[in-house]
Amino acid sequence: MEKIALSIQNELPQMARVNRELADFLEKRGQPANVVFQLELACEEILTNIINYGFEPGCRSAIEIEIELVAQTVIITFIDEGRPFNPLETQPVDLERHRREKIVGGLGLHLVCNMVDEMDYMRRGEKNIFVIRKRLPKNARPKGETK
C-alpha cells in the first residue's frame, strides 16, 4: 500500500508518532536518510504551527495526516479544524534585513519551503487542508537496477 493515514490530538508530544510512521513508510520504500530527515523536519514544522497557533487554549481537536507515494513524489496532507490559517500568506523571512527577528518567527515555514517542491492550502468548510509535495531523487537506486 502506498498510502497511510494517521490521526493525532493537537498536542506537541504526539508529533513523535507521526515522525516514526513517516520514517517507517519512507524507509520501507528504500528512501535515503536525507529524504527522511527533510520530510520529518517539514512535518514537524507544519504540525508545530497548527498545534501552537490553530486552537484556543485548552481546545482539544484531532489533526489528520495522510502520507502517500505517487509516481516518485511523496505527498503529505494535513487536515485540521483550527482557525483559518493559510501559511502561504505569511511574510517570508528576510534573512538579510531583519537580523534579530530571525528568532521571532517564520523560520519554520522558511525551512519547509526549502525542503519540499510544492505547497498548497485550501479552506474547505471548517477545515484547513495543507499539502506538501516532494519529488524523490531519481538516482536513489544504484545504476542498472530497475524497480
Next chain:
Amino acid sequence: MIISEFKKDNIHIFNLQGKLDAATVPDFRKKFRTAAENGARFFLIDCSGLEYISSAGLRVLFSAAFKLEDLEGKIVCCSVGAGVQRVFDMVDLSSEIQVVSTEEEALRILRA
C-alpha cells in the same frame, strides 16, 4: 536528547546528542541560561551527536548568540553532520554563529 556539559578553562561546552526540537529546546534553554547567569560567556556547542534540528532549535541557538553578543561573549559550533549543516545553511546560521569542523579549532577561536 542528551545534553552533557563540561568546562575547559573559561569555556562552557555543551555536547548535544539526539534531536534539538520543540520538545527538547526548553531543557537546553534552561541549561544555557543557568550557565550564563553563573558567568559563562564563551560557549562551545559540540554537534557531533546532533541528529536533527528544527526551527525551535535554531531559534534557541540564535537567541543564545544574540544574548552573548550583548554580554561580549561568543558561541561556536563544531563537528556538525551533513543533515544538520544543510538546515544551518538554509537559515544562514553562520552569519551569526561560527561553525567549524573540529573541537580544537573551536577552542582556539574561543580562547583568542
